[in-house]
Amino acid sequence: MKVLWAAALAALSLGAAPDDTAVAIKGARVIPVSGPEIDGATILIRGGRIEAVGKDLEIPWDARVIDGAKKVVVPGFVEVHTTRGTDRPNERIASVPFVSTFDSINPVDPFYEDALRQGITTLCVMPGNDTMIGGQGCVVRPVGVTTESMMIVRNAAMKISLRPRPGVSRMAHLAALRKELHEASEALKDKKGEPDPRREPMSRLLKGLLPAFVYCPTASDVHRALELADAYKLKVKLVLGRDGWKAAGEIAKKGVEVILDPELEYWESDEEKHEEVRRFGGDAIAKAGLKFALQTDGMPYGTSYLWYQAATAVRNGLSRAEALRAATLSPAEILGLGARIGSIDKGKDANLAVLTGDPLDAQTWVETVLVEGKVVYERSKDEKLKRVLEVKK
């Protein structure tokens, strides 16, 4: 698989030809996520990869030097599940495994620009939560003028939603989903049938070649998702709803990776006391030892604020390291790209965000963003941001 990706990358990477440009970020506080923070460190980048990280490194003569003094460098944030950046995320027919966000991603959507502005360097654009089998999603970098040039992994995962459409009961929804999976697995056994390209994604799903992102709007749906995974040997990642943390024990038994609901803090009514109770489930998930990622999809107060999600998690008692990992390395691993992105380590893609201060501080700006070694965003050149911030006279 990795070989496949590497081949794809070779064809689709930023520049057409492999380049050898060197970049050095000098004297910054580096938060590698995979290890302890390093003060006054230098990051050397060559050919789009991180060559070295450490103190007192010699800066090559040909490197473009970015002054990191008083700056903080973090790995580019990874948005593990978003349904934005396309025209609309859901088809109206309940089962459309053959569609792909590849066809709907809009490279000039301001969403990608905003993502860079917030230090996000990798996104998994998935179909929405309203379709039972919603189609396939792609992992992209928010850079490029064509969908192809943005692509990191085309058709990286299948989206399945356990949320019934309005007017349909959970029971009927589940029955319909099982029926689809059953028919597809029967078709898989039937070798004589003519190959149907529209069946192909379902075959890949059932063969375990394509992971399934299963949206579980309630904690109870987790049980059903895990049951389906067992019954059809699916490779599942759970996109949890707000109260998904209640099923943490069950998920832990299966060691499945999860994506938390964007609403980390929420209010739940206590039936017994007739009171509204504030809930945060991140701690239960962390305590259960689950691998989890944060997402911002559909957040009411703005998109792409992964740093804010991490800060919210910390405010509610998660450790800083856990929270930062959940916005960088963990989502990268959930996307199967842990070896390439998500942390500042030698050999990894140079996806970096240079910040003016601590990543969890609301007063921090994203100063510079590098994607695969290339500077793709500089605040000093962000005309749009300037216009927004300009004081009207």
Add this chain to the structure above:
Amino acid sequence: MKRWMPGLLLLASLATAQEARGPLIVVRAGRIHTVSGATIDHGLILLRDGRILDVLPGGEIPRGATLIEADNEVVIPGLVDAHSPLSEPGRDADETIAPEVRAIDGYDFYASNWRQLSNGITAAYLSPGSKRLLSGQGAVVKTAGRDPDARTLAPRLGLRITLGEQSKFPPAIYTPPIPASADKPLLPAKRQYPASRMGEFAALRRAGVKQGPLFVQAHNEDDLVKAVMYADEVGAKLVLIDAEEAPRVSDLLVERKIPVLFNAAYAPGRRDATDGSRPSLEATGSLEGAVALSKAGVRFALVPPDDPQMRDLLFLAAAAVRQGLSEKEALAAVTLAPAEILGVGDRVGSISKGRDADLVFLAAEPFAPGAAVRRVMINGEFVFERKEADVQTYRSIRDSAGKARDLLAIKGGRVLSVTQGVVPDGLIFVEGGKISYVGRGRPLPAGAKTIDATGLTVVPGFVDFGSHLGFHLDRTDAGLRRARGSGAPSTLAVAPSSLIAAEDPAYRAVAAAGVTSILLAPESSGVCSVVKLAGGKAVIARDVAAMKFTAQGGTAGYQALKDALAAGRKYHDDWEAFERARREPTSARDPITGTWKGALENPEQQQKVDFIAELKLDAATMKVTGTVQAPAAGGTPEPVEGTFDQGDLKLEQAKPAKVEFSMKVQGPDHLKGTWSSAVRKGTLECRREPLPVASRPEAREPRKDDAMEPYRKLFAKEIPAIVVARDLPAIENAAKAFRGDHALDMIIAGADDAAAAGAVAFGKGASLALGPDFLKDRRGAKINSAEALASQGVPVAFASGGSTAASQLPLLAAYAVRNGLEPFDALKALTVNPARMLKLDGRLGAVERGRDADLVLFTGDPFAPSSRVKMVIVDGKVVYEAP
């Protein structure tokens, strides 16, 4: 690869299996109803790892065991709700045959299920639906548990089939091809079976059901028989659901050993879902069906009605006991019987070795009035514990012994006289329809007819403070059934007693429940009558017994009441003035005020002297002032003071000498009596001077208006006003208009928040009438309006608000007692309170000398849900006797 490692997982589960010997827990209980076996007093239940290890009749607590003390509690198995709404009720799939639908998919494994747990329900059957012919597979779950596995008893259980009208005419199904092409054209939506019973069974046969058990919901006799035939045909086991008419086919069910999940269709404390203004108490006839099934030997479980709010399964069973089911069988009907019928009897439903430790801890015996669920345990862990403050422990009607002929004697019963305490082993004499003696140990008069009430409890006949029984004029069975939904006229200008069908058979049924008097009331305003249910028909006790009004909030609402009352007052005053003038043609005065002339006799001197008195009576204080004089004896007018009391006039003259006069009214304007001074005394007689003609008021008769006539009684304070006031502003207006402006007697009815209304009403001197929905949930606690009001001292009466629902009034009060109302307050609310409110307390509401002999003989405490009405006596005649 981030997938889990099966090997490791296996090791981990092996490890947990090794550690599975958890700590030993011992429950020491005051009483254990094992259901499957004997009832054990002061027994021990040994638990480990969520299972019952053993049940022992006492003994040593093993060393190292964790002790749960429940010495004052009664432990029963967790209740099994055999047809619960926990799985998305009413949201069936479109397909008429949908065997792939699983009810378990609709169950929320992490829900608190607080309502179920607080009623002691620990396990429930989930139905996949009830609107399609074959709506899917059922499931049996627990209502609490750590994770989905712990909550699942049977993930897939049988097929759920619905026969009858509900499942007919399913929607058409439209499946568009993607994309449409010449080969795969767009086709119209597919119609589905069934539209008739033929279609029903054709569709079922096409579905090719091979395996059971089949859970078939069917209501009437023919569908039930058809279900049995169909199950035979496919060779599947059958369980019937709802099956209201099962008693009619009980032979068939016994023969084939077919169990029934019998719908009790009874929801205490709830109003009808289809019509919020009516209580749903009416359809309790089906509980009698349960008794019939039991007698016939059909295996059955009791299923609560389809109401997500109503889950008081234990009370449901108690209501069945009241209808005649044995206590043992009733308890089994909500525990072991449903568990066995659902195939999980080896895990839940009884307290015995190897079963799951699902226990319910009650404050009292399961069918005692105060059998509140205190704690609930599932898999050996407490999942519900009621806060101590919410638990109302039952105190029986304890009271100091009561203080206190010739036709009827009722002896040996425990008499709850209401006004005079409790008379154990009491004796009641009834003469001429009235009670002539209540007490103990008087010799029985010779020739008296005797009713032996030994072991029974005698209470006054109950009064329903609002019903519209009998307003329907159609007396056929069909008419009666219709009438359950029909209401009273909205407004009535004439007494309802003139509109009802007095010989309506429904009266007999109501009387049989112990309700002997009913206030017949229109829906929103007008005249109310009191009828008594004597000898199977309605006898009018008071034609115009109350006036009903509806109050609204706001300035306009007040103005409307004010205008109505002002008009009424004027009508009353006009007539009052006219009547007074006609009653006293010579004077419009009180009996004393005026000039009296007569003679004073001194027996010593044997002579009469003239006597003149000028007297004035203060009507408010009944004090008399004025002067007396004996002119012939040379006396001058001397001031006197005195009192006038019920025809007795007493006067006292201070000077020149102290003289006392004592006279009696002999007739209009005629006084006779004696006088006495320190030295003499003698007789005295005088007559009042007529008023001068010019000062007489004009006695012109006002125009009579039938619609206004009741106002005369209202303002004369002979009858009270019943005011329907929903919210606080309306209650405030009512209090202002009725109490504040006119000081009328007022009873608030229909208040949404009766407990809050009580505070207002009490301050203004009003009483309250409560309907079946007196129980409210607020901030997690059940607020029992009846209890809240009674403890504030607000007089409360119960109103059924329905028609035949009147027969459920005692059960309504029992429900209030179960939820915390003091039994004595409940008894008053059914008897003396409504009697007083209606100013009929000289006749109704108590077992007391002089009152009507309306008596109800219960087999036990009137509010023990399990006690039954043994006999009902109205006006000294037996109108009902339990067979």
